[in-house]
Amino acid sequence: MLTAKVMLLGDMGVGKTSILYRLIYDRFEGQYKSTLGVEILSHDVVPTDGSDPMRLVLWDTDGDFGTQIFDTVYVTGASAAIIVSDVTRPQTVTRMVELVRGFEERFPGRPYRALLNKIDLPEAAGSAGAIAELAKSSVKPVSAKTGVGIAESFVELAQTIRRRQL
Numbered sequence: 001m002l003t004a005k006v007m008l009l010g011d012m013g014v015g016k017t018s019i020l021y022r023l024i025y026d027r028f029e030g031q032y033k034s035t036l037g038v039e040i041l042s043h044d045v046v047p048t049d050g051s052d053p054m055r056l057v058l059w060d061t062d063g064d065f066g067t068q069i070f071d072t073v074y075v076t077g078a079s080a081a082i083i084v085s086d087v088t089r090p091q092t093v094t095r096m097v098e099l100v101r102g103f104e105e106r107f108p109g110r111p112y113r114a115l116l117n118k119i120d121l122p123e124a125a126g127s128a129g130a131i132a133e134l135a136k137s138s139v140k141p142v143s144a145k146t147g148v149g150i151a152e153s154f155v156e157l158a159q160t161i162r163r164r165q166l
C-alpha cells in the first residue's frame, strides 16, 4: 500500500488531536489533553476517485513547537501537511499563516491543507482578516466536534499526494 507521512501542525489547542480522533475513531472529546512532543497514528484513506487505498502516517505535534518544528527531525520525509487554526482565536490564524509559509519554504511544492477548525462556535472578529493573507490557498472550514469537512480534507490530500506521486 502507498504510504505517506503527513504532519499535523498548528498552535496549541486548535484541535489537531481532535481532528485525528474524528477522522480515525469518529469520536469527539470536549476535555483538553495537550499532546506532549509528537504522537504518530496511522489511518487508511479510501479515495473517492476509484484509486487504491492509501496509508497516511499522521504525525500529531505539540502546538508549542511553533515554526521551530521545521528545524527538528520530526518533519524529515514529510509528504504533506494539515495546518490547523481555531476560528475563535485570530492569533492562531496568524500562526497558521506562518506555518504555511514555513512549510512552503521547507518543502517546496508539497501539498498541504489549511483548516479553520471549531466552526461550530461563533467566529471571532479578526479571524477573517488573518485568513485573507492566505488568498492563494484555500482555507477549509471544519469542525472536529460535528465532523464537518474532516474526512474529505484527508481524502483530498491523499489524492493530491498520489497524483504527484510523493
Ligand SMILES: Nc1nc2c(ncn2[C@@H]2O[C@H](COP(=O)(O)OP(=O)(O)OP(=O)(O)O)[C@@H](O)[C@H]2O)c(=O)[nH]1
Binding pocket: 010, 011, 012, 013, 014, 015, 016, 017, 018, 019, 029, 030, 031, 032, 033, 034, 035, 036, 061, 062, 063, 064, 117, 118, 119, 120, 121, 142, 143, 144, 145, 146
Ligand atoms: N467546540 C469545539 N471544540 C473543539 C473542536 N476541536 C477541538 N476542540 C476542543 O479544543 C480543545 C483542544 O483540542 P485538541 O485537539 O487537544 O488541540 P491540539 O491542537 O491537539 O492541542 P495541542 O496538542 O496542545 O497542540 C479541546 O478541549 C477540544 O475538545 C471543535 O471543532 N469544536
Ligand SMILES: [Mg+2]
Binding pocket: 016, 017, 018, 033, 034, 035, 060, 061, 062
Ligand atoms: Mg494535540
